[in-house]
Amino acid sequence: MSERETVIELKNVDYTYQAGSPFAAAALHDVNIRVRRGTLVGIAGGTGSGKSTLLQLVNGLLLPTGGSVSVLDHVLTPGMKKPRLNSLRRRVGLSFQFPEQHLFEDTVEKDLMFGPLNFGMPREEAQNRAAEALRAMRLDEALLKRHPLTLSGGQMRKAAIASVLAAGPEIVMLDEPTATLDSAARRELISLLERLCREEGRTILMVTHRVEELLHAADEWIVMHEGRAVFQGGPDELAGRAGELGGWGVAVPEQLRCWREWTSRLPQLSSLPMPRTAEEMAGAIERAVRGAGGSGGGPEREENLCATN
Numbered sequence: 001m002s003e004r005e006t007v008i009e010l011k012n013v014d015y016t017y018q019a020g021s022p023f024a025a026a027a028l029h030d031v032n033i034r035v036r037r038g039t040l041v042g043i044a045g046g047t048g049s050g051k052s053t054l055l056q057l058v059n060g061l062l063l064p065t066g067g068s069v070s071v072l073d074h075v076l077t078p079g080m081k082k083p084r085l086n087s088l089r090r091r092v093g094l095s096f097q098f099p100e101q102h103l104f105e106d107t108v109e110k111d112l113m114f115g116p117l118n119f120g121m122p123r124e125e126a127q128n129r130a131a132e133a134l135r136a137m138r139l140d141e142a143l144l145k146r147h148p149l150t151l152s153g154g155q156m157r158k159a160a161i162a163s164v165l166a167a168g169p170e171i172v173m174l175d176e177p178t179a180t181l182d183s184a185a186r187r188e189l190i191s192l193l194e195r196l197c198r199e200e201g202r203t204i205l206m207v208t209h210r211v212e213e214l215l216h217a218a219d220e221w222i223v224m225h226e227g228r229a230v231f232q233g234g235p236d237e238l239a240g241r242a243g244e245l246g247g248w249g250v251a252v253p254e255q256l257r258c259w260r261e262w263t264s265r266l267p268q269l270s271s272l273p274m275p276r277t278a279e280e281m282a283g284a285i286e287r288a289v290r291g292a293g294g295s296g297g298g299p300e301r302e303e304n305l306c307a308t309n
């Protein structure tokens, strides 16, 4: 992965809302982040830590008040003249934290076609893209003719994500997309994101409050805390910093806690990359227990250890 090109780079980025006014509110401080093409990145952090602000800087909705934001071939700097951002927005899609922000037309279909038409696609292609995005989100085609505000919370969320995917962005950013989805829909969405990333080479940034839902899929994690990017690294490094997550307002996933406990007891595990799924983890632990001359009761012991700490 190291030779892949950098598609997003934030250098010493500050962002203050309503800068220079009596209502100025500092949201980001000295943020340095780098994302390579084709990476699936999870973004975690407590409430108000700057996650949504960060995503809005990457697609140019906000301009930094300090430092620079490089995205594909655009460089965004403080006070630059209103940049021409249509080409950036076409290539960098953002699904907002609140899906209502996407849905302003009187039918779902028009909302889904808005991006493709706005970016210059012919009507027929826009219509095909809309239907395809709807299918990718496992929504019924009958919904195309409905008013967006008559959809359920989960359907609205999916339609909002579909409206971003319909334009075919190469960088897809989603701000807490799983917030109103049930567990099956969450898993489906994450599988879709993995496909977009692994098979189509798109770069994915997803904000989540549930680190555990994305742990098996994310190549990298960014943790925001009080406006600073306090961590950027892979799942193994994240596991190594599990003790700090609570202080950053992030619930420690059971899987990380369990792996940390076992690696501290069986040093031979610490040379392995952290298994991505609970099943793989149980297998690795069992092998290590047997190798260490255990009685063969690996899975039970593992459950005990994970449950009692």
Ligand SMILES: Nc1ncnc2c1ncn2[C@@H]1O[C@H](COP(=O)(O)OP(=O)(O)OP(=O)(O)O)[C@@H](O)[C@H]1O
Pocket: 017, 018, 025, 026, 027, 045, 046, 047, 048, 049, 050, 051, 052, 053, 054, 097, 224
């Ligand atoms: N429009 C705004 N005007 C003024 N301050 C804002 C605005 N939007 C966000 N902020 C402030 O900027 C900081 C970062 O907010 P942001 O929405 O980026 O956090 P977040 O990590 O996305 O939080 P959450 O998990 O609640 O969505 C917070 O202190 C917030 O109060």
Ligand SMILES: [Mg+2]
Pocket: 051, 052, 053, 097, 175
């Ligand atoms: Mg937010």
